[in-house]
Amino acid sequence: MLRSYLRLVLFALGLLVGVQVPGFINDYGQRVEAHRLESERSLQGFRETAQRFFQGDLHALVAHYRASDDPVMQSDAQSVAQLVERFAQLEGEWSAMQGPWYARAWHVAVTADRQLLTETWQGYNYQILLQPQAIAWGLGCALLLAWLVELLALGIGWTFGVGRKHKIIQHEQRHWR
Known part of the structure; x- marks a missing residue:
């Protein structure tokens, strides 16, 4: 009993x-989307500059900043490159979260961004x-x-013999008569 x-x-x-699994996956997807939108807003001014001077190529803008003689521009090149890289990562995460339920579950379980996963876990409310x-x-x-x-x-029970019936063979029953 x-x-x-x-x-x-x-x-x-x-x-x-x-x-809890679908709720957590949904929360992770919402967090990815929020970070992606914020990252996109951070790049907006640089996108406009890249559109005006480099046909929209942010990597060309970063290369131009790096090639500049101005140390401020060179320093900003690293910052812009990090923003561009982070946006690309978040875009990849967002794309992965647009697939079918099993692809989203696999992504969250195996290849999700660890920082976003930790943020999601810390802010998750059981539902x-x-x-x-x-x-x-x-x-x-x-x-x-x-x-x-x-x-x-x-x-474990089988390994330790729990529940098995042991036959005890008496000495005289083992020998042929």
């Missing part, structure tokens, strides 16, 4: 953890979404957790 309750608790725990995808994630995680713990418990 206790074992049945433990299974129910594990299933409920897996369900509660699983329904229970009653959307089909959240319910599916919840049930999937619940079943997976229950199955893994059950396999682990059975494996």
Whole structure:
């Protein structure tokens, strides 16, 4: 009976953890988009300058700044290059978050920007979404957790002989008569 309750608790725990996944992925996507928009605003003036003098090529603008004899312009070249690089990274993150649900989940789990992931985790509020995808994630995680713990418990029990019936062969039964 206790074992049945433990299974129910594990299933409920897996369900509660699983329904968090879509909300976290959604929050991460919103954070990426907010950072991308802010990065785009930071580059706006430089984009206008690059459009006027370099046919919109920001890398050519950075190269021009670096080639300048003015130490202030050379210093600004590094700052602008970092802004351009960060925008490219955020654009890549944003593009990855526009795919199907499984691609977004894989991206967040494996290749997400660690800084943005940490920010998302620190600002995340647990929520229970009653959307089909959240319910599916919840049930999937619940079943997976229950199955893994059950396999682990059975494996440990089998290793240590718990639940196995041992046949004791008496001395006289082992010999042929």
